[in-house]
Amino acid sequence: MYIKGTGMTKFGTSDKFSHQLAYQATQDALKDADTKFKDIDAVICSSLEFFSSIEKQRHFASMLSSMFKTNKPIIRVPAACAGGGNAVWFANQLGYDKVLVVGAEKLMTMKSSTITDEFMMAAEPFYEQPEGLNFPAQNAAVAQEYMFKYPETTHDHLALIAHKNHHNGFLNPKAKFFGKKVSLETIKNAPMVCSPLRLYDCSISVDGAAALVLTKDKTDIEIAGSDMCNDFLPSFERADNTSWDATKIASKNAYGQAKLTPEDINIAEVHDAFTSVELIAYEDLGFAKPGTAYKKIEAGYFNLDGKLPVNTSGGLKAKGHPISATGVAQMVEITQQLRNQAGDRQVTGAKIGLCQNIGGAGAIIATHILKKIGG
Numbered sequence: 001m002y003i004k005g006t007g008m009t010k011f012g013t014s015d016k017f018s019h020q021l022a023y024q025a026t027q028d029a030l031k032d033a034d035t036k037f038k039d040i041d042a043v044i045c046s047s048l049e050f051f052s053s054i055e056k057q058r059h060f061a062s063m064l065s066s067m068f069k070t071n072k073p074i075i076r077v078p079a080a081c082a083g084g085g086n087a088v089w090f091a092n093q094l095g096y097d098k099v100l101v102v103g104a105e106k107l108m109t110m111k112s113s114t115i116t117d118e119f120m121m122a123a124e125p126f127y128e129q130p131e132g133l134n135f136p137a138q139n140a141a142v143a144q145e146y147m148f149k150y151p152e153t154t155h156d157h158l159a160l161i162a163h164k165n166h167h168n169g170f171l172n173p174k175a176k177f178f179g180k181k182v183s184l185e186t187i188k189n190a191p192m193v194c195s196p197l198r199l200y201d202c203s204i205s206v207d208g209a210a211a212l213v214l215t216k217d218k219t220d221i222e223i224a225g226s227d228m229c230n231d232f233l234p235s236f237e238r239a240d241n242t243s244w245d246a247t248k249i250a251s252k253n254a255y256g257q258a259k260l261t262p263e264d265i266n267i268a269e270v271h272d273a274f275t276s277v278e279l280i281a282y283e284d285l286g287f288a289k290p291g292t293a294y295k296k297i298e299a300g301y302f303n304l305d306g307k308l309p310v311n312t313s314g315g316l317k318a319k320g321h322p323i324s325a326t327g328v329a330q331m332v333e334i335t336q337q338l339r340n341q342a343g344d345r346q347v348t349g350a351k352i353g354l355c356q357n358i359g360g361a362g363a364i365i366a367t368h369i370l371k372k373i374g375g
Contacts, residue, residue, distance in 0.1 A: 001091070001214045001215060001223050002214065002215050002218055002220075002221060002222050002223065002373075003212055003213070003214060003215075003221040003222075003331070003335050004032075004033040004098075004213045004215045004217070004219050005031070005032035005033025005034070005212070005213035006028075006029055006032055006210075006212055006213075006331070006332040006335050007025040007026060007028025007029030007030070007032060007210065007211040007212075007332070008025055008028065008174055008208070008209070008329055008332045009021050009024050009025050009174070009207075009209045009210070010173070010174050010208070011176050011206040011207070011208040011322060011329075012108075012176045012207065012208070013108040013206070013207055014106070014108070014207040014208070016106075016207075017106060018049075018060070018104040018105055018106040019060060019063040019064055019067055020067075021106065021208060021209035021325075022045065022047070022064060022067075022102045022103075022104035022211070023064070023067045023068075024209065025102060025104070025209040025210050025211040025325075026211045028211070029100070029102075029211035029212060030213060032213070033213035033215075035213055037070070037100075040072065040098050040100045040213070041072070041096035041097055041098050041099060042074070042075065042094065042096045042099050043061075043064060043068075043073070043074040043075070043099070043100045043101075043102065044074075044077055044087045044088075044090055044100070044102075045061055045074060045075070045076050045077070045087065045102050045103070045104075046076065046077050046078060046083035046084050046087040046102075046104075046325075046327075047060040047078070047103065047324045048083065048118075048323055048324055061074040061075065061076045062074070075090070078324070079359045079364050079366075080359035080360050080364065081122070081271070081273060081321070081323055081326060081358060081359045081360070082228075082271075082327060082357045082358055082359030082360075082366055083103055083323065083324035083359070084103035084210065084324055084328035084330070084331075085326075085327025085328075085330070085355065085356075085357025085366030085367075085368065086228055086327070086359075086364065087101050087102075087324075087327070087328065088101050088223075088226065088328065088331060088366065089226050089228045089366050089368070091214055092214070092226045097216045097217070098213065098214070098215045098216075099213075099215075100211065100214075101211065101212045101214060101328060102209065102210070102211040102212075102328065103209065103210055103322075103324040103326070103329075104208070104209035104324060104325050105207065105209075105324050106207045106322075107205040107206065107207060108205065108206065115205055116134055119134065119135060120135075122135075122359065122363075123135070123138070123360070124233050124234035127236075128234055135273070135274075135360075135361065136202055136274070137194050138235055138361040139273070139274040139276055139277060139361060140193075140195060140196065140274075140276075141235070141241075142235060142242075142277075142280070142362075143196050143197060143274070143276035144196065145240075145241050146241070146242045146276065149242050149291070150242070150291035150294075152291070153279070153293070153294040154294075155188070155196045155198070156188070157279065157293075157297045157298070158197075158201050158275040158279065159184060159187045159188045159198075159200070159201075159275075160184070160297050160298070161272070161275040161297060161302075161317075162182075162187045162201055162275050163182070163184045163187055164302065164303050164304075164310075164311070165272060165278075165311050165317040165318045166180075166182040166200070166314065166318045167181075167303075168304055168311060168312050168313065168314045168315070168345055169313070169315070169317070169319050170314075171304075171314075171343070171345040172314050172318075172319060173343075174313075175313065175318055175319040176204055176206050176314075176318065176319060176320035177314060177318040177319075177320075178314075182200065182318075186200070187200040196276075197276065200317075201274055201275040201276070202273075202274055202317075203272065203273045203274065203315075203316035203317050203320075203321040204317070204320050204321060205320070205323075206320030206322050207322060208322035208325050208329070209322070210325045210328035210329035210331075210332050211328065212328060212332070218373065219373070220338075220372060220374060221335050221338055221339070221370055221371070221372060221373065222370065222373055223368060223369070224258035224259075224352075224371040225253070225255060225257035225260070225367070225369035226254060226257065226366075226367075227249075227250040227253035227254045227257070227367055228364065229245075229246040229247075229250040229253075230246060230364050231244065231245055231246040231362055231363055231364070231365075232363070233360060233363050235361045238362075241361075241362070242280070242291075243280065243283065243290065244280065244365065246362055246363070246364065246365040247280075247281060247284035247358075247362070247365050247367070250365050250366060250367040251284065251285050251286065251354075253367075254354075254369050255286075257369075258371065260352065261286070262286030262287055264352055265287070265308060265352055265353065265354045265369075266308070266347065266349070266351055266353060267308070267309050267310075267312060267334065267337050267338075267347050267350045267352075267353045267354075268285070268287075268308065268309075268310045268311075268334075268353060268355070269313060269315070269331075269333050269353070269355045270282075270310055270315070270355075270356045271316065271326070271356050271357050272311055272316050272317050273316050273321065275317070278311070280293075282296065282302070282310075285354065285356060285367075287302075287308060309347050312333060312342065312345045312347060313329070313330070313345075326357060327355070327357030327366060330355040330356075330357060331355055331368065334353035334355055334370050335370060337350050337353060338351065338352075338353055338370060338371075338372040351372045352369065352370070352372070353369070353370045354367065354369050354370075355368045
């Protein structure tokens with residue numbers, strides 16, 4: 001399919017409920033697409049509908065039905081932190097001519113301890129949850145395994161990733177950290193969360209929503225490749241966590257559909273829930289050989305002015321991570337970049353972009369490749 005319109009709220013703290021945020025992002029996407037809601041054939045939405053949220057609502061799809069005053073099909077696709085990306089993948093499998101995809105989440109009304117408990121429900125229930133192996137701890141274990149196998153990589157390289165993303169977020173008016181500079185020294189000396197991950201290695205929970213209008217009619221942005229892949233839920237069931245099979249499989253299939261290679265990608269939004277996850281993504285997506293990503297990080301290869309800019313939006317790290325909206329927001333950023341609409345963070349001449357959205361510690365991953373048509 002093709003992308004006709006995009007919309008996104010500012011990420012941060014909002015006084016709106018998640019369905020209201022979804023409505024706001026949708027209206028922006030419809031306006032951008034010059035399309036009326038009556039012309040939409042179906043809606044694919046994603047939201048986790050947290051038990052502890054002040055919204056006290058477990059029927060997000062029908063809430064949207066009420067908002068839009070419609071009886072059209074509205075299908076909810078929850079997939080933990082990969083909900084948005086999987087909603088886009090699912091929309092691509094349908095036979096409708098015009099589909100609205102929207103992801104939304106409201107997190108900031110919950111206490112940090114409550115959010116942690118809610119997020120833990122996406123972890124393995126018999127070992128990880130009872131032992132308190134939350135996602136910072138899981139990803140710290142993955143980072144330790146990676147650094148043990150490839151000792152040339154240190155926390156200094158993770159700090160450079162965080163610094164890059166905060167630099168980009170500083171330029172993004174929709175980002176949580178818009179206009180706020182964070183020094184490399186601050187990042188390196190931040191409090192330890194779970195070794196080797198420090199505070200600025202971890203993404204931030206926010207309220208937010210993002211939406212896309214997809215169409216079978218040819219526009220200037222084609223979804224040239226789209227795939228998703230599941231893997232074992234607990235990371236300890238995998239033989240090696242220095243690489244995630246789901247990323248490699250989904251990206252290989254997406255590259256194949258698009259008839260492209262990693263060398264063809266001009267820009268990417270990857271799932272930097274933790275800086276170590278972004279580093280591993282560089283290698284799994286084919287942007288660097290196994291164990292060598294640190295060299296390109298040192299060289300500024302993935303910086304805004306580098307050979308392959310990654311997370312120009314600021315990523316989950318600095319833009320914010322509203323769970324189900326994240327994968328859709330990645331598509332919004334790449335679309336705006338390909339349309340030369342990214343303002344101060346615009347990458348010159350970008351024609352092909354990639355989005356990678358992850359749920360859990362590598363448990364479900366969606367990869368999309370967008371291609372600029374003409375111009």
